[in-house]
Amino acid sequence: MKTLKAIALIAIVPGAGAASMLVGATPLTLAQILSQLGHPHEQSVLHAIVWQLRLPRVCIAATVGASLAIGGAMLQGMLRNPLVDPYLTGVSAAAAAAIAVAVVAGAAAATLPPIGFVAGLGAALLVAALARRGSGIDSNRLILAGVSLSALCAAIVTLVIVRAQSYDYAAAVLSWLAGSMAGRGWHDLAATSPYLALGALLALASVGPLNALRIGELRARAVGLDVDRAQWTILASASLLAAASVALAGLVGFVGLIVPHLTRRVVGSDARVLLPGCAAIGAALCMVADAVCRRIVAPAELPIGVLLAIIGVPAFLYLYLRPQVPAARVVA
C-alpha cells in the first residue's frame, strides 16, 4: 500500500511538469511541447522557448522543491522536531546576508548564486561546529545555534536594506529573500549538480538511520546505529541540498517545512517512501507554484516564496489541524 501511494505520488511529477511547461508568454500546446522535446537539436524559436526557457526553469523548480522537502524531512526526523526546516542550519539566512552585502558591494549578478551557496554552506559548517558535542551533535545546541546565527544574519540583511544607497540595491536583495527562478538556466543547474548529487547520495545513505531513529536515539544506538555518523551524514545532506537550492532560486520558504508533514500524512514516516514522496510532492508543488507565479501577474512575476506562503499556509493549517486519528498526530 505504501509503495502504491509512493508510485501515485511520483506520478504527479510529470503531470505538474507538463502543466508548468504550458504556462508562459507564448501560448504552446502540449503537442508542440512534446514535439520539441522529441527534437533536441532543432533550430527554431519554439525550440528555444521549450529547451532554453521553460524546460530548465521547470527542472530547477522541481529540483528546488524536491531538495528542500527532502532536507526538511531528514532534519525533522533526525531532530524529532516538527518545526524544523532545511534552513535551520542558517543556510538561507547566511546566504541572504552574504548576497545583500555582495549586492551593495557591486558584485555582478552572475556571482550571486555561488556567493549564496558558499555562505550558506559556511553557515551550516559553523552551526554544526557550535552544536558539536563529543563526536556527535547536540540537537538542542544545533537548533539554538541555527536560530541565533539566522537572527544575526537577518539583522545584517535588514541593515543593508535600510542603509542601501539606491532602491535597486534593496530590490535586488528583496528578490533573493522572496525566492524566484526568473533568469535561471541550465548553467545554474549544472553548477549546482555536483552538490545536489552528493546531497542526494547522502540522503539515500540516511534512509536506514532515519528509520531507526524513529524509536528514539537510545534505542537506535541499541540496534547498532552509529548515531553520531548518521547525524553528520543527515546534516551534510540537508545542508548541501538547501545551499544548492538557495543558489538556484533564492529563499523559497515553506516547502521544506510543510511538504514533509503533508507527505507523512499520506505515506507515513518510513523513510523508504517518505523521502521519495517528499521529493515528488515538493517538486510538483514548486513546479505548479512557479507556473502560477509566471501567469498570475504576467508579464511581471510573483515571488514563489510569497505565493507558497499565501496559498500554502492556510491549506496546510487546515489539513494539519483538522481532527484526526491520535496516533497520526504524533510527529517524529
Place this chain on the structure above:
Amino acid sequence: MIGLRDVSLRVDGRLLLRAIDAQIESGEFVALIGPNGVGKTTLLRAISGLHAYAGTILVDGAAGAELPPLARARRVAFVTGDEVLLDALRVADVVSIGRFPHHRWWQWQARPEDERAIQQALRAVRMEALSERFFATLSAGERQRVWIALGLAQETPILLLDEPTSHLDVRVAHEILELLRTLAREGKTIVCALHDLNEAAAYADRIALLGEGTLLTVAPPAQLLNGRLIERVYGIAMERVRLPGGGLRVFAGPRGAIRG
C-alpha cells in the same frame, strides 16, 4: 556469554560502580537487583555498548569496546521501557527496526528471514494480533511487550532487559518472565534488571546484587535471599516465607523495619 573484568562506570564524572567481576554463561538467566540509583541500568547499557566504562566487557567472546556498533547489535540486544514519542508507527514497524543490524545501508527491503524473525518475535510476546495497531494506542503493558519483541527480532545470543515487568499486571509480568526463562533454556544469555525480588527468585538461575558501589554477589536465589546482605543493601528488614515446593520468598518487614 558475558564476562566482566574489573569494570567501573562513571556518570557525569562520578564513580558509580567499581571493580565489577562476573561471568554469565550462555543459557543462564541472571536477575540484576539493587536499590534505586545503584547503577543497574547503567551497567546494562555498558554491556550493550551504550555507556562508556573502564575495564573489560566480553560479549559472546569478543571485547565489547572493540566491536563496531552493528556487530555489537548482532550479539547484544538491549530492551528498555523508557517511553519516547513515536510518530504514527504500527507495532510491526517498531519490531522491524530490530532487523537494522542485519542490513547494509543499501538494503532497504525486508528479506524472508527478516519477516520470519519479526513474526517469531511478535508471536513470542503474543502481539501477533496487534501487529497492525498504532503503537501510540497500546496500553503500557502492550508497549512493553513490543519493546521486548524489538529486542527478540535482533536475534542476538545475549538479551539485556531493563525492568521489563514494570507497568505490567501480575499475569503479563509472569508471562514475560516465563518467556525469558524459555529463551534461556534455548541457549540465550538473559540479564534482566528487576525490582521485584520474588520475581527474581522465581525465574532467575542466579541473582546479581548491586550495592555499596559495586557488584556484591552473584548467587542462586535461595542463598542470596536467605542471607542478611540483602537487608543491609536495601536498608530494610525482611520476612522470609518458605514455599511448600521449597522456594523462598521475601517481603519487606512491617512498619518500623526501615534501617539507617
